[in-house]
Amino acid sequence: MPFGINETMGQYSELFMLLAAGTYTVAFIAFAWDLAKSSRALQAIELKAAQAVEPAKVPAAVGAGNRAESSVGGPAGRAERPSSSAASGTPVGGGIVTAGADMKYSAARRAPARVAVALTVLGALIHGAGVVTRALGAGRVPWGNMYEFLTTGAFVAIAVFLLVLIRRDLRFLGTFVVGLAIIMLVAASVAYWTPVGHLVPALQSYWLIIHVSIAVLSSALFTLTFAMSALQLVQSHRQKTVAAGGEDKLGFMRLVPSALSLENLSYRINAIAFIGWTFTLMFGAIWAEKAWGRFWGWDTKEVWTFVIWVVYAGYLHARATRGWTGTRAAWLSIVGYLCVVFNFTIVNQFFNGLHSYSGL
Amino acid sequence: MSERVNVKKKSPAPDADKVSAAKADAALPALGAKEMLRFAWTQLTSMRTALFLLLLLAVAAVPGSLFPQRPANPSVVTQYIKDHPDYGKLLDSLQLYDVYSSVWFSAIYLLLFISLIGCVVPRAIAHYKAMRSQPPRTPKRLSRLPEYGTLVIPADAGIPASDAIHGAVGLLRKRGYRVEVRDADGARPSLGAERGLSKEVGNLIFHTSLIGVLVSVALGGLFGYSGQRILVEGDTFVNTLVGYDQFTPGTNFQSSQLQPYSVQLDKFDITFDRESQGKFGQPIDFSAAVTTKENPDAPAKKETLKVNDPITLGGTSIYLTGNGYAPVVTIRDGDGNVAMQGPVVAKLQGDNYYSSVVIKVPDAKPDQLGFQGFFLPTAFVTEQGVSFSGDPALFNPQLSLNSYYGDLGLDTGSPQNVFEIDVKDLTPLNARNLDAGGITLSPGATYTLPDGKGSISFDGVKRYVGVDIHHNPGQLYALIFALLAVAGLILSLYVNRRRAWVRTGTHDDGRTMVEYGLLARGEDHRLAGEAAAIRTLLAQEWGLAADPQQDGDRQEDSTQSQQTPSSLGDNGAGTPTPASPAGPEKDQ
Structure with missing residues (x-):
């Protein structure tokens, strides 16, 4: 072992994790406030605008956003969708979705959202310090057991979210992503807490760095797309209700882009995550060959990693299959993420297998 | 995979359901x-x-x-x-x-x-x-394509329609398109261009490689083999069928595949965690010093076998998969002869190498002897008399055994598990509930069995390792195909297959009108960006200012264009002009 254990450092790390969770909680409230406030402000503006604009315009805007759910599927049909529908970049009064399809920042000021993002950045800095001190305390990469995988995974999810925020206005995802990060941090500290310690020999390999880091990164991306797919389902339901002349009960959802643009962006992120998961599977197989003598043995963890891979492969294919775009694809993305969660929680703790490294 | 899904038969009539149902009824028997x-x-x-x-x-x-x-x-x-x-x-x-x-x-x-x-x-x-074929023909109405735009070259620039199309050809070729010019000398020359054909190649490589992975796995199942062996310090394994404790051959395995190399376990060391509180005593390093020989005549080689670090020898890989303690005992029978001498592999049962021990002594005379009990590397006894192991290292090694005599049943020829003993037909000699009590031994101690049945000495403790030996001829191919699959996947997801068309024409007033359109095949969220980039390049080629409106927000700060939008307006009806004022970008 190259480094020793530093338990003081480990205690600092735990303190940082708690502080980060606290900061995220405030950020979460700010994000929620932003959704409520901005949507009320928008409603007020639109009420005024509606008096000037004839009501006939509403269904038209709805129709554009609803195309994902109509049967205009198929590769050729879809090829035209992303670019042609990316036309409206600025909020148009009267539509039920004010967020632009390309998810660029608009000129409108959203003070609570700014506060929320600033708090998330602060939380991420503290969180990052927690991850680094954990690594220093253990003298190795901070993903050797479930506690470390969760805390590091939550950090990566937040970091990816903040990185995407630089170029795209995904602040509508804030409550979701920050909320999930809080859940992950709390679950790690309450259910999976493990003191700093050495790695068991089975984990002492450079493949731990390669295999698990890609798994963490892919899981973080799947977390983002899970949030987007869930929102897509809500948005698509809302768009249908409003298009059918129903009452819009979820006013705050107007800050969220249309179901179609959510679907397109989550497809792009899922494609990256799928490649990452393919690498996770492959590097895992190479490591398994080195550690156990066979590259594939249907160990429970291998089974579930394979199941996740197949579900997301199905998702990618669904987008090219008539009748499977839109809502069904979103469900596949959600099922895939539930498998990721199941693989991490239930399989790690309750299934016997070679991957029993929970550290519990 | 198949794009056939796109073909959907439209119902020709409102009552198509009835018709098709009737059709199906009629058609099926045929x-x-x-x-x-x-x-x-x-x-x-x-x-x-x-x-x-x-x-x-x-x-x-x-x-x-x-x-x-x-x-x-x-x-x-x-x-x-x-x-x-x-x-x-x-x-x-x-x-x-x-x-x-x-x-x-x-x-x-x-x-x-x-x-x-x-x-x-x-x-x-x-x-x-x-x-192998040329890009598809130029559509009649480019304005119906998802990306469409127009440019106008002023008459005084001196660029006729045919020159303009050739300029566009060079430009698109540089951008990686393969280009074909149509009707070059006609009134309305055009070009068709296509790029990103490697997207489909990647897609095909990905799916074909998956078949390759499956075939490689099958290959391993046919010609591979694997086996296990337990080696106590000092033991030597020779790679022959009898050398294995357990052997799993592939379907087409032949024993001639085994190369007679040998591996001797010289010493096995474990490092335990003595630093952290939560994981105190957890093993953090296993290291087996071994001496290997490629074949019986080859020179001996010292190597270290570790977890995650297998040894490759004779086309196989040897893995360290288990370990434990093997107490060394000497057992004398009732006649006073040594009936058994050597290490006994203790099977791990609980924490801190709490292990079970079974000793069968079929050579003991006059009665066969059997022992069953536990080995504890660091023995502790609770107040209730329950013994447990307090540490994985050998701080206070102890052997606690019950003993039996009688017929072990080994002579019947039916195989027995060496780690289990059936005491049903045996007579107990030592047990906690008997007068003689159980046997508790520390290293160096000897216990004399009751009734002159013999004695047992605990001579010392050795370590043993469990090794797995694997030969899988398919795995290299599986890796190659897996890598190919990933390469194909990345190509298929990140190469964009696009088609572009440019058509030029001359306006009555001498201006050269240019229109272009782009179409993506498959997912392509960057098509609009590509259209903007091509527009910029075309404008540069002909010395025009790019139209900021068309180029999206990345051109927002550039100088306003003076030419294009206004000059588009006065295209008279019936003019053989490609530029139509109502491109899709216009109706925002």
Whole structure:
């Protein structure tokens, strides 16, 4: 072992994790406030605008956003969708979705959202310090057991979210992503807490760095797309209700882009995550060959990693299959993420297998 | 996979349901065997079926993680069936303990791969043809394409329509398009261009490589073999069939495949964690010093075998998979002769190397002897008299045994598990509930058995390792195909297949009118960016200012264009001009 254990450092790390969770909680409230406030402000503006604009315009805007759910599927049909529908970049009064399809920042000021993002950045800095001190305390990469995988995974999810925020206005995802990060941090500290310690020999390999880091990164991306797919389902339901002349009960959802643009962006992120998961599977197989003598043995963890891979492969294919775009694809993305969660929680703790490294 | 899904037959009449139902009724009996096969093949290779099979495969893989699996651990399966008399046998008949070699799992993945082949082959042929043919003809109305734009070259620039098209050709070729010019000297020359054909190549490589991975796995199953062996310090393993404790040959295995190399375990060291509080005493390093020989005549070589660091020898890999303690004992029989001398492999049972010990002494005379008990590296005894191991290292090694005499049943020829002893037919000599009590030994101590049955000495403790030996000729190919699959996947997801067309014409007033359109095949969120980039390049080529409106927000700060939008307006009706004022970008 190259480094020793530093338990003081480990205690600092735990303190940082708690502080980060606290900061995220405030950020979460700010994000929620932003959704409520901005949507009320928008409603007020639109009420005024509606008096000037004839009501006939509403269904038209709805129709554009609803195309994902109509049967205009198929590769050729879809090829035209992303670019042609990316036309409206600025909020148009009267539509039920004010967020632009390309998810660029608009000129409108959203003070609570700014506060929320600033708090998330602060939380991420503290969180990052927690991850680094954990690594220093253990003298190795901070993903050797479930506690470390969760805390590091939550950090990566937040970091990816903040990185995407630089170029795209995904602040509508804030409550979701920050909320999930809080859940992950709390679950790690309450259910999976493990003191700093050495790695068991089975984990002492450079493949731990390669295999698990890609798994963490892919899981973080799947977390983002899970949030987007869930929102897509809500948005698509809302768009249908409003298009059918129903009452819009979820006013705050107007800050969220249309179901179609959510679907397109989550497809792009899922494609990256799928490649990452393919690498996770492959590097895992190479490591398994080195550690156990066979590259594939249907160990429970291998089974579930394979199941996740197949579900997301199905998702990618669904987008090219008539009748499977839109809502069904979103469900596949959600099922895939539930498998990721199941693989991490239930399989790690309750299934016997070679991957029993929970550290519990 | 198959793009056939796109073809949907439109119902011709409002009462099409009735008609088609009637048709189906009428048509079905007429379907011959050939048509049925064709119908089945079309169904099987459709994207929808492939997707269904893919999701079914995911579902079918799950039970293998819920129930114990024979290939992984056959004894657990036997125990599970015993523990669940109500449904254990039923699950077995459904092959739920052999999920991954079951009929139903195999059927799903074989159908999936047949579907995949049925998809890949026609697509490969179609793509080969596409790669050899020219880009598709220029559509009549470019304005209907998802990306469309126009440019106007002023008359005084001196660039006629044919020159303009040639300029566009060079420019698109540089951008990686393959380009064909049509009607170069006509009134309205045009070009068709296409790029990103490697997207489909990547897609085909990905799917073909998956077949390659499957074949590689099958190859390993046919010609591979694997086995286990326990080696106590000082033991030597020779790679012959008798050298293995357990051996699993592949379907086509031949014993001549085994190269007679040897591995001797010289010493085995464990480092325990003495630093952290939570994991105190957890092993953090296993290291086996071994001496290897490629063949009986080869020079000896010192090597270190560790977890995650196998030794390769004679086409096999040798893995360190287990370890434990082997107390060394000497047992004398009732006649006073040494009936057994050597290390006894103790099987791990609990924390801190709390291990079970079974000693069978069939050579003891006049009575065969048997011992059963525990080995504790650091023995502690609770107030209730329960002994446990307080540490994994040898701080206070102790052997606690019961002893028996009688017929061990080994002479009948039926195989026995060396780690278990059936004491049913034996007479107990030592046990806690007997007057003689149990046997408790520290290293160096000797215990004389009651009734002159002999004695047992605890001479010392050695360590043993469990090694797995594997030979899998398929795994290198599996790796190569897996890498190919990833490369193909990345190509298919990140190369964008695009078609572009440019058409030029001369306006009555001498201006050269240019229109262009782009179309993507498959997912392409960057098509608008590509259209903007091509527009900028074309404008530069002809010395025009790019139109900020067309180029999206990346050009927002550039100087306002003076020419294009206004000059578009005065295209008279009937003029053979390509520029139509109502491009899709206009109706924002």
